[in-house]
Amino acid sequence: MFKTVYRILSVLLVLAAICGMAYKGRIKEDFENYKTRAIPALMYHSISEVPAGWPADLCVAPGVFEEHLQYLKAQGYNVVTAPQAVILLKSRQNVMNTVIVTFDDGYENNYTEAFPLLKKYGFRGNFYIVGNDVGKEKNQDGMKKYMSFAQIKEMHDQGMEIGSHSMSHDPLTSIKPELLPWEIYQPLNLFYQKMNFWISGIAFPNGAFNDAIIAEIRKYFKYEYGFSGQAGCNTLKIVEETPFALRRAGVYDRGNGAKDVEKVLQKCYVFGYLEEKGLPVILLDKARRLLPFI
Ligand SMILES: [Zn+2]
Numbered sequence: 001m002f003k004t005v006y007r008i009l010s011v012l013l014v015l016a017a018i019c020g021m022a023y024k025g026r027i028k029e030d031f032e033n034y035k036t037r038a039i040p041a042l043m044y045h046s047i048s049e050v051p052a053g054w055p056a057d058l059c060v061a062p063g064v065f066e067e068h069l070q071y072l073k074a075q076g077y078n079v080v081t082a083p084q085a086v087i088l089l090k091s092r093q094n095v096m097n098t099v100i101v102t103f104d105d106g107y108e109n110n111y112t113e114a115f116p117l118l119k120k121y122g123f124r125g126n127f128y129i130v131g132n133d134v135g136k137e138k139n140q141d142g143m144k145k146y147m148s149f150a151q152i153k154e155m156h157d158q159g160m161e162i163g164s165h166s167m168s169h170d171p172l173t174s175i176k177p178e179l180l181p182w183e184i185y186q187p188l189n190l191f192y193q194k195m196n197f198w199i200s201g202i203a204f205p206n207g208a209f210n211d212a213i214i215a216e217i218r219k220y221f222k223y224e225y226g227f228s229g230q231a232g233c234n235t236l237k238i239v240e241e242t243p244f245a246l247r248r249a250g251v252y253d254r255g256n257g258a259k260d261v262e263k264v265l266q267k268c269y270v271f272g273y274l275e276e277k278g279l280p281v282i283l284l285d286k287a288r289r290l291l292p293f294i
Pocket of ligand 1: 104105165169205206
């Protein structure tokens with residue numbers, strides 16, 4: 001019995017390998033074509049060493065972050081803002097090697113460390129700010145220091161994209177429904193009052209959203225895009241069909257320098273490609289630990 005199962009599995013494996021070889025050229029071509037119309041988005045938080053009490057995944061040291069930027073430069077990546085990416089996709093241009101680099105939470109080191117490095121390489125960053133935290137120092141899991149309105153405005157005036165990361169950073173899926181309009185719309189008013197520009201994008205705290213949140217955002221046409229926490233790439237189809245659930249993947253320092261960002265980009269392209277082919281990418285993401293080759 002066991003032997004029979006083993007034989008069947010062997011035959012299937014060989015068949016799969018033959019089919020794989022037959023389609024390899026074709027699949028590779030299709031995947032390369034996908035990459036000409038897909039834009040990944042990378043997510044960072046704190047650009048710092050890991051301070052006492054902080055989760056390591058929130059932090060990428062400035063030196064390591066620069067290695068990531070050097071990799072993007074060497075590979076010829078065009079590092080754009082999210083609104084620029086949407087325009088590029090809607091104009092159906094070839095977007096091979098285009099990427100969006102984002103930062104959540106508004107830590108002061110985004111201004112002191114990330115901003116100068118982005119400028120050094122001629123890149124544009126996207127910063128998603130928590131309304132209530134601007135200019136604050138908070139003792140939450142260790143001391144956290146946030147950018148001031150003056151610092152955020154300076155980055156905006158030099159071409160960086162500024163967006164909302166809600167007012168409180170509470171996951172919008174678990175707050176009282178009556179607080180939802182305040183969480184979503186108050187950052188628009190606050191940033192306009194304090195910095196004299198309107199924002200058009202939101203990154204949901206923890207990437208969490210649901211139908212009620214999307215319905216609230218669609219009510220007044222104040223926002224043009226939003227980031228989910230789902231890995232993959234952004235294509236014309238995605239910006240048209242789910243503009244408030246753009247794909248984005250976290251970059252973490254696993255001690256491999258530029259290799260860490262290279263792997264995340266590859267994951268984005270592969271997941272985006274599989275999603276377009278109708279595969280359940282969310283399940284794949286969960287199974288990723290079992291499938292080290294993706
Ligand atoms: Zn956050």
